[in-house]
Amino acid sequence: MTKNKKVEKEIKEQEFQEEILLDKDSTENQDEIAQDENQEVQDEEVSLEVKLEKEVAELKEKYLRLYSDFENFRKRTAKERIEMISTASQELLVDLLPAVDDFERAFKANENEEDATKVLEGNRIVFQKLLKILNSKGLKPMEDMIGKPFDPDTQEAITQIPAPSEDMKGKVIDVIEKGYTLGDRVVRFAKVVTGA
Template identity: 75%
Template sequence: MKNKEQVDKELDQSEEQLVKETPESEESKEQETQEEVVSAEEKLAAEVADLKDKYLRLYSDFENFRKRTSKERLDLITTASEEVLRDLIPVVDDFERAFKVNENQEEAGKIREGNQLIFHKLLKILENKGLKPMEDLVGKPFDADTQEAITQIPAPSEELKGKVIDVVEKGYTLGDKVVRFAKVVTGA
């Protein structure tokens, strides 16, 4: 059996060994946590750099898209009426021919008939493009969404108050959109 001194001596050695191991293990744990923190910081930095790159690419794609669509819109606006104008050129040619023929013409009936033919041709082209005149406005209530009141005159009868009495200039619609408001006289 061991005596008390030997046991105390062994205990002291164990304690010393524990004390020696403890600081080393704490140091090693600190070192491991520092390495983990550095590794996590590196991962976060790499992730931030990746997200910045994605953001810059997305931003530049959006800017390119915005510039392209604004250019396309501008091109569309400038060339949208090209087809209508191309269809109206023959009407202009007809008017020029009518003016040449009418220089020596003395009969007003033939001139009027030729002008009416050209006018109806022009109306047909415009109607084919979707332009429609506002018809039958006289006697109907004034509508500020499609009409512009030029003036008010005393209503000839009580039932015409607040209604359209005369149309000074026709209004036109293209589909559901008003292209030109009808200029009307209303009854007061």
Template identity: 65%
Template sequence: MLEQDNYSKGDMNKEKVAAEEQVDAQNQEVNNEEGTANNEAKTEDQGAEELSTEELSAEEQLKAESQELKEKYLRLYSEFENYRRRTSKERLDLIKTASEEVLKDLIPVVDDFERAIRAEEKEADNEKALEGSLLIYHKLLKVLEAKGLTAMDDLIGKDFDADNQEAITQIPAPTEDMKGKVIDVVEKGYKLGDKVVRYAKVVIGS
């Protein structure tokens, strides 16, 4: 009977140990599964971080490329505008230069017309010739003015201007207030726009 009790107690101890071992094994399995799950979660987090970094890097690269293309466009546009303005100015300068030579050559013709008109005015019986000369003279002046050529008129009594006039001589001023001013115009001056194409030859008072 004692042996049977001892045997039963041994069996019970064995079963208890086996049960404890089974519980430990189950706990170990659960721990392993949790560890695997944690590792998988960490791997997924790392993958998400790497993917996010790659997406951010690609976005930054696209922004940089966009900025570079914008700068290239602005440079090209600026260069084109400068080229357009430069060529327009050169074309206008060429037109002005070409017309300037022709207009300068016509100024002596205008001088001859004025001399002829003054001579005809002295002849009392030459009214029709004077009328014809004045008609042609004024028509010529209108054409020249339309091209930008203008005469420097009404200089007598005004201060001498070295930028537009050339003093060929000085004479004693008839009055005190005429000193340093234009007393007579020997030859008219002309401007093409703002540029002097022929200086006025004047006499000034001293």
């Protein structure tokens, strides 16, 4: 081998060695890059996991607060409802007291009164006052039922009697006890006699 060929061979071998080293460095660099990327992905996954755990903790806390607020609201409304039920009739009773006082005064006045018309007039005045108080609270008597068809939603038939005329069959002939409504709701059914 000539010296040039030998030098060329050595140069080629050296270049080959350098290429191998470069490839090795390149592979190591690629491995390092891949490891760095893997580490970044793992870091991102860990940070995402931590972030999700924080979110879950915050949502749990919000849920517990909301649940506590709801429980407090439920207890408060239950307490208010009990108080309202126990004092619901208080306003009506306070409004009825003047009528009770009038009845007491009428009883005292009637003890010595001999004129029945004065007693009757006094009783009528107190009765009208009582009705006015009840009407102001929404209690309304059922009126004008005689001659009208029987209504089972507002009336209770006590008995049936033979109808005085053919057109009175199935209609109210007499009212035994008045019915009352409070708003749209029946609080006492009218007790009536119907024609058969």
